[in-house]
Amino acid sequence: MASQEIETLTAQLARLPGLGPRSARRAVLWLLKRRDTALSALVEALDAVREGLVECETCGNVDTSQPCGICADPRRDARSLCVVEEVADLWALDRSRLFAGRYHVLGGRLSALDGVGPEDLSIAALLGRVAAGGIDEVVLAMNATLEGQTTAHYIAERLEGSPVRVTQLAHGLPVGGELDYLDEGTLAQALRARRPVS
Numbered sequence: 001m002a003s004q005e006i007e008t009l010t011a012q013l014a015r016l017p018g019l020g021p022r023s024a025r026r027a028v029l030w031l032l033k034r035r036d037t038a039l040s041a042l043v044e045a046l047d048a049v050r051e052g053l054v055e056c057e058t059c060g061n062v063d064t065s066q067p068c069g070i071c072a073d074p075r076r077d078a079r080s081l082c083v084v085e086e087v088a089d090l091w092a093l094d095r096s097r098l099f100a101g102r103y104h105v106l107g108g109r110l111s112a113l114d115g116v117g118p119e120d121l122s123i124a125a126l127l128g129r130v131a132a133g134g135i136d137e138v139v140l141a142m143n144a145t146l147e148g149q150t151t152a153h154y155i156a157e158r159l160e161g162s163p164v165r166v167t168q169l170a171h172g173l174p175v176g177g178e179l180d181y182l183d184e185g186t187l188a189q190a191l192r193a194r195r196p197v198s
């Protein structure tokens with residue numbers, strides 16, 4: 001039997017997505033054997049993120065600066081805006097390094113079933129950013145799920161009449177595919193072959 005402290009740590013790690021109790025125990029043992037190196041580094045990293053964590057008021061990204069590193073980066077093309085459902089999608093797309101513009105995180109997708117309406121997502125903020133001008137293209141990078149596509153259509157409709165080109169990821173995306181789970185090649189291809197919303 002491990003001490004209460006170790007049990008608590010194991011239980012906390014076991015709550016992480018992708019980890020169960022078994023993997024959590026293995027991770028804890030691994031960390032305990034590397035108390036001075038990996039464990040200390042992990043504690044420091046967690047602490048730094050906890051202290052500095054903020055949601056970007058512009059795009060909804062999660063970072064340790066306000067605005068986030070992407071919004072603040074002058075090398076980013078401010079004329080191109082990529083709309084995603086979740087922060088995880090933003091990170092997945094950004095890892096592909098093929099999109100040089102900025103992002104807008106909706107915070108979910110429209111879902112009649114779950115009672116999620118337009119007012120529950122940051123759609124008004126998105127329309128505001130577009131209305132403020134300076135944006136040429138809005139890329140709708142919703143997941144290839146029914147709800148994702150419903151959300152994309154809704155936003156495309158709301159942007160009708162705006163002087164922006166509205167495109168969406170090519171449907172090389174597997175049906176039901178969530179961006180976060182795609183390999184970078186597939187994601188890059190979907191982004192490269194993006195097409196106007198019809």
Ligand SMILES: [Zn+2]
Nearest residue numbers: 056059068071
């Ligand atoms: Zn931002």
